Amino acid sequence: MSKGHDLSRVRNIGIAAHVDAGKTTLTERLLFYSGASHKIGEVHDGQAHMDYLAEEQAHGITIMSAVTKLPWRDHVLQLIDTPGHVDFTIEVERSMRVLDGCIVVLDGVRGVEPQTETVWRQRSRFNLPTLFFVNKMDRPGADYAHALETVRKQLGGEPVPVTVPFPGRNAVVNLVTGELLGFGGDQGETMTGETCDPATWESLAGARETLLLAAAEADEALAEVVLSGGRPEPEQVWSALRTATLGGRIHPCFGGSALRNLGVQPVLDAVVRLLPSPQDRPPATARRTDGGTVTLPMEPEGCLAALAFKVQMWEGRRHVFTRIYRGTLRPGDPVVIPRPDGSLVQERVARLFDVDAHQKNRMDEASAGQIVLLAGLRHASTGDTLCCPEEPLTLERIEALEPVLGLAVEPASAQDEEKLLEALDKLQQEDPTLRLFEDQETGQRVLRGMGELHLQIVFERLEREFGLRVRAGRPEVVRRETLAGSAEGEASIQRLFEQEHRQLELRADARVSVTPLERGAGLVTESNPVVLPEGQQLSPLQAEAVAAAARDAALTGPLAGYPLQDVQIRVEQVTLYGAPSAPPALYQAVSTAIRKAMANAGGILLRPIMAVEVVVPEENFGSVLGDLQSRQATIQASAIHGGTATARCTCALDRLLGYTTDLRSLTHGRGQFTMRFERFDTE
Numbered sequence: 001m002s003k004g005h006d007l008s009r010v011r012n013i014g015i016a017a018h019v020d021a022g023k024t025t026l027t028e029r030l031l032f033y034s035g036a037s038h039k040i041g042e043v044h045d046g047q048a049h050m051d052y053l054a055e056e057q058a059h060g061i062t063i064m065s066a067v068t069k070l071p072w073r074d075h076v077l078q079l080i081d082t083p084g085h086v087d088f089t090i091e092v093e094r095s096m097r098v099l100d101g102c103i104v105v106l107d108g109v110r111g112v113e114p115q116t117e118t119v120w121r122q123r124s125r126f127n128l129p130t131l132f133f134v135n136k137m138d139r140p141g142a143d144y145a146h147a148l149e150t151v152r153k154q155l156g157g158e159p160v161p162v163t164v165p166f167p168g169r170n171a172v173v174n175l176v177t178g179e180l181l182g183f184g185g186d187q188g189e190t191m192t193g194e195t196c197d198p199a200t201w202e203s204l205a206g207a208r209e210t211l212l213l214a215a216a217e218a219d220e221a222l223a224e225v226v227l228s229g230g231r232p233e234p235e236q237v238w239s240a241l242r243t244a245t246l247g248g249r250i251h252p253c254f255g256g257s258a259l260r261n262l263g264v265q266p267v268l269d270a271v272v273r274l275l276p277s278p279q280d281r282p283p284a285t286a287r288r289t290d291g292g293t294v295t296l297p298m299e300p301e302g303c304l305a306a307l308a309f310k311v312q313m314w315e316g317r318r319h320v321f322t323r324i325y326r327g328t329l330r331p332g333d334p335v336v337i338p339r340p341d342g343s344l345v346q347e348r349v350a351r352l353f354d355v356d357a358h359q360k361n362r363m364d365e366a367s368a369g370q371i372v373l374l375a376g377l378r379h380a381s382t383g384d385t386l387c388c389p390e391e392p393l394t395l396e397r398i399e400a401l402e403p404v405l406g407l408a409v410e411p412a413s414a415q416d417e418e419k420l421l422e423a424l425d426k427l428q429q430e431d432p433t434l435r436l437f438e439d440q441e442t443g444q445r446v447l448r449g450m451g452e453l454h455l456q457i458v459f460e461r462l463e464r465e466f467g468l469r470v471r472a473g474r475p476e477v478v479r480r481e482t483l484a485g486s487a488e489g490e491a492s493i494q495r496l497f498e499q500e501h502r503q504l505e506l507r508a509d510a511r512v513s514v515t516p517l518e519r520g521a522g523l524v525t526e527s528n529p530v531v532l533p534e535g536q537q538l539s540p541l542q543a544e545a546v547a548a549a550a551r552d553a554a555l556t557g558p559l560a561g562y563p564l565q566d567v568q569i570r571v572e573q574v575t576l577y578g579a580p581s582a583p584p585a586l587y588q589a590v591s592t593a594i595r596k597a598m599a600n601a602g603g604i605l606l607r608p609i610m611a612v613e614v615v616v617p618e619e620n621f622g623s624v625l626g627d628l629q630s631r632q633a634t635i636q637a638s639a640i641h642g643g644t645a646t647a648r649c650t651c652a653l654d655r656l657l658g659y660t661t662d663l664r665s666l667t668h669g670r671g672q673f674t675m676r677f678e679r680f681d682t683e
C-alpha cells in the first residue's frame, strides 16, 4: 500500500472477547482460509500463529496484541488480536484507539461475559462499528438466540442475526441470500452454498424478519419492498446493513464454531461487506500547538500525522507500531513528537515494515489509513503523535490505567542490579501499565502492575528474554488517603539564611483550607489566594511557587503518607513582605499551612476496590459465594443459566490476593474470574 492505494479496500479490524471465548482459534481460521498462513495452529497444542511469545504459548493465552494482515476478496484486512485477560486491558484499549471496526467473539453457551462488557465499553468509547461471532455453537447447551439476547440485555446492543448456525448439519444459513452454506475439505476450507430447504427456511422466518426490518430502517426503498412482502435483492440488503452498521445502529451477528471450522468464512465476507474502510470513519481530530483543533481527512497528500500505539522490542531493537492518519511516511523521514510541556522531540524513521504476527517485510512508503511498524525511533512511546516538523499536532492520547498492585523486586544475584534496571526500563517502555518505584523509606524497588498475573508474566519474561532471576516480595496493594473532615491551617515563615556571604531573609504568611470531597472527585487544588497587603499581586514565579506547594503537599497524606485524593486544597490568603517574600518563602509557608490543616482534619485510608465477576459451575456456587463473603465482598447480582452461575461483586484488592489459586481449588479448575479497578474507597 502506498500513495494512490485504494483505501476503500482496507479494513483495520480488531478481535476482542472475554478470555477463552475463542479469539485465537477464530483468528487462526481467518488466516488459514485467506491463505495468509498455510496451516492452522491450535491453541491447545501451543501452536497458534499469533501467540508468538513463549509465555503466551505456555499459558495458552494471548498477552501482546499482534498485528497481522490477510487478503480477502480483493481487500486487505489488518487484524489485531487482543488479549482477553483483564490484567492486559491496556492492550485492548490501545488497539481500539487505532482500529476502524471490531469483531466481538462470544461463547455460544455463556453469551456475554464480564470481560465482554469491558471490551464493549472500550469499543463504545471510539464508536467502533461491531460484528459478533457467536462461537462454540458445537458445545452442548449452546443457544444462539440466548447469546443474542445477552447482547441486547447486558450490552444494550442491537443484535441482528445474519447467519444462523446448524452445527448438526455442519452448516449455517445466510439470512440475506437464503443459502445453506456447508464447510467441506479437511479443515472446512471449501465453502459450498445451496438454496436452503423450505422447512429450515420456514423455521428462520422470525430471524429473517428481524434482519430485514433492521436493514429497512436504513433504506426507504428497501422498507417499501419489505413492508409490501416482496423479496429484496441481497445487494440492496447488504448495502442497507452496511449503512446501519457503520452508523452504530445495529450489530450484525454470525454463528458457528471456530474449532469445528464452521461458519468462519461468512465472517470474513462480512468484514469486507459491513465494516468500514479507514475512509468511512469520521476524521481524527488533533490539537495544534496554539491550542486550536484540526480535523484530519484520511489523505496521503497532507503533512504527516500518526499515532504510536505500541512499543515492542524485536530482535533486541525498539520498534513502534504506528497508525497513520494523514500523509505519507518513507524511510529516512524526520518526524517530531510534541510533548505536553510544549517542547518538540526530533526523531528520524530509519525503516518501515509491514506487520505480520512474527515476520516483518520492509516497505518503501506507507500512507494514511495504514498500520505499520517503525524502526529507528528512540523516544516515541505509546500515545505519542508523530508528525512532520512543519505542522506539530497532538492526537488524543491513550488513557493510561492505574497499576494497583506492587511487588518489591531485587535480582537473585547482586551483580545483576544494573541489568535488572535496564531490562525493566525496556519492559516499561513497551507497557505503560508497568511502573517501577523506589520506596523512599526502605530503599526497596517496587514494581507495580495491574494484577498478579500481569506481574508474574513480567517475571517470566525477565528470566526468559533477559536471563535474569528475580526475587519478589509479598504483593503490596497501592493505597491512597483522604481527609476525615474540613480544617484550616496557618503558617508564618521567617528565617535567615546565608547565600554567597550575605544574610538573606525569607518571610511570608499563608492561610489555607482543606475539605474532603465525594468519592471519585479526585484532587482539586485552588491557588488564587487573596494577597495582602491590599493592592499587591503575585509575580508569575511567586504564583507558580504557591501552586507547586499545593500540588506537592497533596502527594503525602497526614495518616500514613500515601497520596491524597477526593480532597480540595484551597490557598485562601498569603501575606507578602516585599523582597523577603521570594518564591521559596511562599512555597514553605503554603506547604506548612497545608500540613497543619491536614493534621487538624485527620486522614482516612483508601484501598483499591475492584469490580469482580466470577463464573463457576452451578454445583460450586454455594462454596464460592461463601468464600466471597468471607472476603467481605459486596455481592451485587447473581444469576444461573445452563448449569453456569455468575456473581458480580465488589471487593477490596487486599482480600483478593491469591484468589486465582483459591478459586481453582474451589471449582476443580473450572471457575473463572475477572476483575477491574473500580475506585479507591474505605471499603
Ligand SMILES: Nc1nc2c(ncn2[C@@H]2O[C@H](COP(=O)(O)OP(=O)(O)OP(=O)(O)O)[C@@H](O)[C@H]2O)c(=O)[nH]1
Pocket (backbone or CB within 6 Å): 017, 018, 019, 020, 021, 022, 023, 024, 025, 026, 043, 044, 060, 061, 062, 083, 084, 085, 135, 136, 137, 138, 139, 256, 257, 258, 259, 260
Ligand atoms: N468446543 C469448542 N471449543 C473451542 C471453540 N473455539 C475455541 N475453543 C477452545 O476454547 C479454548 C480457548 O480458545 P482460545 O482461542 O485460546 O480463546 P481466546 O479467546 O483466544 O483466549 P485468550 O487468548 O486466553 O484470551 C481452547 O481450548 C479452544 O480449543 C469452538 O468453536 N468449540
